[in-house]
Amino acid sequence: MATASISRASASQCHNLFPRFYALRRAKFRDSVCPSSRVGRRNGILVCCAPQTPTSSPPSTAISPPALSGQELTLCFGSYSIPHPKKVEKGGEDAFFFSGYNGGVIAVADGVSGWAEQNVNPALFSREMMSRVSSLLKDEEVSYDPRSLMKDAHAATSSVGSATVIIAMLEKNGILKIANVGDCGLRVIRRGQIAFSTSPQEHYFDCPYQLSSEAVTQTYLDAMVCSVELVKGDILVIGSDGLFDNVFDTEIVSTVGTSNDVGNTAKALAELARSHSVDLRYDSPYSIEARARGFDVPWYKKIFGMKLTGGKMDDITVVVGRVESL
Amino acid sequence: MATASISRASASQCHNLFPRFYALRRAKFRDSVCPSSRVGRRNGILVCCAPQTPTSSPPSTAISPPALSGQELTLCFGSYSIPHPKKVEKGGEDAFFFSGYNGGVIAVADGVSGWAEQNVNPALFSREMMSRVSSLLKDEEVSYDPRSLMKDAHAATSSVGSATVIIAMLEKNGILKIANVGDCGLRVIRRGQIAFSTSPQEHYFDCPYQLSSEAVTQTYLDAMVCSVELVKGDILVIGSDGLFDNVFDTEIVSTVGTSNDVGNTAKALAELARSHSVDLRYDSPYSIEARARGFDVPWYKKIFGMKLTGGKMDDITVVVGRVESL
Numbered sequence: 001m002a003t004a005s006i007s008r009a010s011a012s013q014c015h016n017l018f019p020r021f022y023a024l025r026r027a028k029f030r031d032s033v034c035p036s037s038r039v040g041r042r043n044g045i046l047v048c049c050a051p052q053t054p055t056s057s058p059p060s061t062a063i064s065p066p067a068l069s070g071q072e073l074t075l076c077f078g079s080y081s082i083p084h085p086k087k088v089e090k091g092g093e094d095a096f097f098f099s100g101y102n103g104g105v106i107a108v109a110d111g112v113s114g115w116a117e118q119n120v121n122p123a124l125f126s127r128e129m130m131s132r133v134s135s136l137l138k139d140e141e142v143s144y145d146p147r148s149l150m151k152d153a154h155a156a157t158s159s160v161g162s163a164t165v166i167i168a169m170l171e172k173n174g175i176l177k178i179a180n181v182g183d184c185g186l187r188v189i190r191r192g193q194i195a196f197s198t199s200p201q202e203h204y205f206d207c208p209y210q211l212s213s214e215a216v217t218q219t220y221l222d223a224m225v226c227s228v229e230l231v232k233g234d235i236l237v238i239g240s241d242g243l244f245d246n247v248f249d250t251e252i253v254s255t256v257g258t259s260n261d262v263g264n265t266a267k268a269l270a271e272l273a274r275s276h277s278v279d280l281r282y283d284s285p286y287s288i289e290a291r292a293r294g295f296d297v298p299w300y301k302k303i304f305g306m307k308l309t310g311g312k313m314d315d316i317t318v319v320v321g322r323v324e325s326l
Numbered sequence: 327m328a329t330a331s332i333s334r335a336s337a338s339q340c341h342n343l344f345p346r347f348y349a350l351r352r353a354k355f356r357d358s359v360c361p362s363s364r365v366g367r368r369n370g371i372l373v374c375c376a377p378q379t380p381t382s383s384p385p386s387t388a389i390s391p392p393a394l395s396g397q398e399l400t401l402c403f404g405s406y407s408i409p410h411p412k413k414v415e416k417g418g419e420d421a422f423f424f425s426g427y428n429g430g431v432i433a434v435a436d437g438v439s440g441w442a443e444q445n446v447n448p449a450l451f452s453r454e455m456m457s458r459v460s461s462l463l464k465d466e467e468v469s470y471d472p473r474s475l476m477k478d479a480h481a482a483t484s485s486v487g488s489a490t491v492i493i494a495m496l497e498k499n500g501i502l503k504i505a506n507v508g509d510c511g512l513r514v515i516r517r518g519q520i521a522f523s524t525s526p527q528e529h530y531f532d533c534p535y536q537l538s539s540e541a542v543t544q545t546y547l548d549a550m551v552c553s554v555e556l557v558k559g560d561i562l563v564i565g566s567d568g569l570f571d572n573v574f575d576t577e578i579v580s581t582v583g584t585s586n587d588v589g590n591t592a593k594a595l596a597e598l599a600r601s602h603s604v605d606l607r608y609d610s611p612y613s614i615e616a617r618a619r620g621f622d623v624p625w626y627k628k629i630f631g632m633k634l635t636g637g638k639m640d641d642i643t644v645v646v647g648r649v650e651s652l
Contacts, residue, residue, distance in 0.1 A: 064547055193527065195550055199520045221390055224521055228552040250618065292576065 065229050066174030073174045073232060075104030075321040078262030080270040082242075082316040085278075092315035093123040094240045095130040095163075099137060102144070103170030106319050107133045108184045109163040110240040112210055125161030125213060132156040133167065144171065146179035151220035154211045162212030166198070168238060172326065174230045179223040182208035185244045188228060189235040189256050194249050196228045200241070205293040208241070234323040235265075242316035243269060245286035246276040256320075266320040273318070277311035286312040391555050392500035399500045399558060401430030401647040404588030406596040408568075408642040411604075418641035419449040420566045421456040421489075425463060428470070429496030432645050433459045434510045435489040436566040438536055451487030451539060458482040459493065470495065472505035477546035480537045488538030492524070494564060498652065500556045505549040508534035511570045514554060515561040515582050520575050522554045526567070531619040534567070560649040561591075568642035569595060571612035572602040582646075592646040599644070603637035612638040 066073050077100075083092025093111030098104070109129045111122035132153035136142055142149040146167040154165075164182025171177070178186060183200035201209040201224060209218045230236075235256050237243075247255075247269065255272060259265050276282045287309050290296075296308045392399050403426075409418025419437030424430070437452035458479035462468055468475040472493040480491075490508025497503070504512060509526035527535040527550060535544045556562075561582050563569075573581075573595065581598060585591050602608045613635050616622075622634045 065551065067551075068547075194525045195527065196552060197523065197525055199523055201519065201521065221394075224554075225391065225393075226522060226552060226554040228550075 065231055066172075067229060071174075071232070072172040072326040073103055073170065073230065073323050074100065074172070074326050075106075075170055075236070076262055076324050077104070077106070077319060077321050078264070078266040079317070079319040080263070080266040081318070082270050082274045084242075084313055084315045086313075087315065090121070090123060093126055094242070094315040094317040095123070095126040096317050096319055097130040097133050098319055098321075099134070101137055103172045103174075103176075104321060105133075105137060105167070105169045106236070106238050106321060107165070107167040108238055108240055108317055108319060109165045110182070110184055110242075110315065110317070112162045112164070112208075112212075115161045120160050122161055122163075124159040125157060126163040126165075128157045128159045129153055129163055129165060129211070144169065144177075146177050147220050147223050147225050150179045150181070150211070150223060154220060157213070160213045162210040162214070162217060164208045164210050164241070166238060168236070170230065170321075170323075174323075175227050176230050176236070177225075177227045179220070179225050181218050181220075181223045182210050183241040183244070185239060185241070187237045187249065187252055188230065189237065189253055190231070190233070192253060192257060194253060195234070197249070198224065198226070200244075205290065205295075230323045232323055232325050235262075236319075236321035236323070237269065238319045238321070239269070240315060240317040242277070242312070242314035243273045243318050245289075245312040245314065246273040246282075246284050246316075248285055260322075262320040262322050266318045269320070270316050270318045273311075273316045277313050277316070280310045282311050283309050284311040286310075391557055392498075393555060397500075397558070398498040398652040399429055399496065399556065399649050400426065400498070400652050401432075401496055401562070402588055402650050403430070403432070403645060403647050404590070404592040405643070405645040406589070406592040407644070408596050408600045410568075410639055410641045412639075413641065416447070416449060419452060420568070420641040420643040421449070421452040422643050422645055423456040423459050424645055424647075425460070427463055429498045429500075430647060431459075431463060431493070431495045432562070432564050432647060433491070433493040434564055434566055434643055434645060435491045436508070436510055436568075436641065436643070438488045438490070438538075441487045446486050448487055448489075450485040451483060452489040452491075454483045454485045455479055455489055455491060455537070470497065470503075472503050473546050473549050473551050476505050476507070476537070476549060480546060483539070486539045488536040488540070488543060490534045490536050490567070492564060494562070496556065496647075496649075500649075501553050502556050502562070503551075503553045505546070505551050507544050507546075507549045508536050509567040509570070511565060511567070513563045513575065513578055514556065515563065515579055516557070516559070518583060519579060521560070523575070524550065524552075526570075531616065531621075556649045558649055558651045561588075562645075562647035562649070563595065564645045564647070565595070566641060566643040568603070568638070568640035569599045569644050571615075571638040571640065572599040572608075572610050572642070574611055586648075588646045588648050592644045595646070596642050596644045599637075599642045603639050603642070606636045608637050609635050610637040612636075 077098045093113055095109045097107040109126035111126035113122045115122040136152050142152050146169045150167050164184050166180040166184035168176055168178045168186055180198050186198045187194055188196035209222055237252055255268050256265055276284055291308050297306050403424045419439055421435045423433045433456055435452035435455045437448035439448050441448040462478050468478050472495050476493050490510050492506040492510035494502055494504045494512055506524050512524045513520055514522035535548055563578055581594050582591055602610055617634050623632050
């Protein structure tokens with residue numbers, strides 16, 4: 001049949017697969033402020049869902065975006081946090097927040113650990129930022145603009161320290177607005193692949209842009225501001241660099257595919273990040289990036305084929321959101 | 327000084343750098359429809375700039391986003407195309423369009439080469455799509471919405487074939503709206519790093535989502551729709567997969583940094599992609615992805631340490647835009 005044959009031609013033969021490789025022979029609906037202190041002494045799991053029954057069916061290829069269909073969307077949340085092994089007693093330095101407000105709001109802050117050497121608890125700034133985000137959320141001036149929310153929450157934070165911060169706000173029409181300073185990250189998984197991704201901002205390797213109690217660092221004006229149109233069935237994965245430095249996007253996609261429960265998915269992602277972070281032989285996103293930036297083992301180890309490997313020990317925070325229709 | 331010391335602490339020591347690795351180019355302001363036929367028999371360079379003198383100064387760290395400052399932005403364009411070596415006589419199968427309309431519009435289409443086996447010229451669909459985008463651009467209904475423009479241009483295209491298509495429209499307030507179907511790509515480079523990136527959509531490895539003359543493939547409803555707030559000095563790089571399959575993002579960033587001339591930057595990126603595409607030993611983004619998907623050399627070659635390498639021979643289209651203030 002012509003269509004089938006043309007369809008096949010524009011599939012298996014599209015872009016001439018390997019033309020040269022042959023030659024090679026080729027939860028309840030409520031706000032949740034979740035500072036590490038609340039989940040710090042143990043691995044913490046939180047789930048927050050819209051009241052309607054969640055669907056487990058994947059998005060069809062004919063889904064009309066809410067902006068076109070008038071459909072209203074909301075988020076079903078799950079989260080999981082694992083503090084750095086050496087910071088368990090203090091609950092780690094990550095903090096996060098999620099809320100069912102409007103279509104749903106997720107925020108993650110990662111306290112910059114270097115402050116510990118100034119005898120400052122790096123967790124205080126990130127926790128207060130998330131607390132301020134929570135208290136300011138219903139303020140009309142900021143309730144639909146993550147950058148304004150970031151600005152006001154930063155201005156209201158009195159703790160000494162600094163943090164990387166990401167805030168994502170879903171409007172009921174399906175538009176997810178994002179403001180991001182630093183190396184927290186966000187992924188949108190649709191139909192089994194990464195459909196949208198944020199990019200980290202940094203001064204140099206392993207030193208991200210950050211909001212701070214000091215005037216010398218970044219502000220809301222430095223935030224990367226973008227938006228993406230979501231559809232029912234999309235999965236959001238938002239986390240601190242403890243997730244993205246240890247888990248590849250391909251692993252995030254495959255892990256998301258293993259469960260329809262957002263809490264279990266968040267836990268699975270955090271535990272995967274944790275296992276990679278303590279594996280000295282694992283060639284993690286972090287170690288690959290380190291080598292690309294010129295960091296590696298000494299020459300005499302290279303002679304024996306050794307290279308810089310290993311995950312990155314860090315606080316790990318994962319918030320997973322599934323897009324549901326109201 | 328306390329601030330300096332704290333600043334240093336929240337920089338060189340932030341995230342405890344390697345805690346564990348120690349143990350280890352211009353023309354009149356006009357629309358340009360640029361099918362491969364126009365640039366096919368030779369390498370083609372086109373440049374289109376806003377009338378004001380472009381600035382070469384990089385963005386400061388204190389730039390206010392136009393949405394906040396009321397500043398109006400526009401794009402200065404440069405482009406370069408290199409057809410697949412075996413398709414030079416026919417001008418390749420990529421097509422692109424750019425215009426200074428509103429803040430600036432860029433579109434790229436990559437004709438799916440599999441159609442050649444149906445005795446269909448794969449270039450016809452992509453070229454007509456770009457021509458329709460050009461003729462429909464000033465239609466009030468689509469002039470500010472890349473998805474609507476994609477929908478109407480697709481509906482108006484009568485040629486048989488299919489193509490991956492990306493359309494990006496800059497509003498004078500700095501908001502860049504994007505609709506993307508398939509594996510053409512877009513990067514925003516700000517302050518020497520990737521600030522924003524699109525993700526390719528595919529059915530399986532090397533077979534992207536595509537708009538087609540057939541009813542069995544994707545439509546505007548499958549487009550990934552997102553937006554990003556740009557600031558003066560941002561560099562946009564938009565291209566076909568012939569660029570992104572052969573050139574890493576780090577190379578795009580370093581190449582963008584070598585010239586203030588958008589035409590020269592587009593040419594340098596296309597020529598870099600071309601040189602990688604014909605290098606059988608180059609471990610390209612394409613070959614790395616192929617191995618990750620399970621494609622590699624036979625076992626008996628692996629014994630001798632061989633692996634699947636090489637760039638991807640393809641049509642290469644690069645459009646570079648620099649964000650300028652009006």
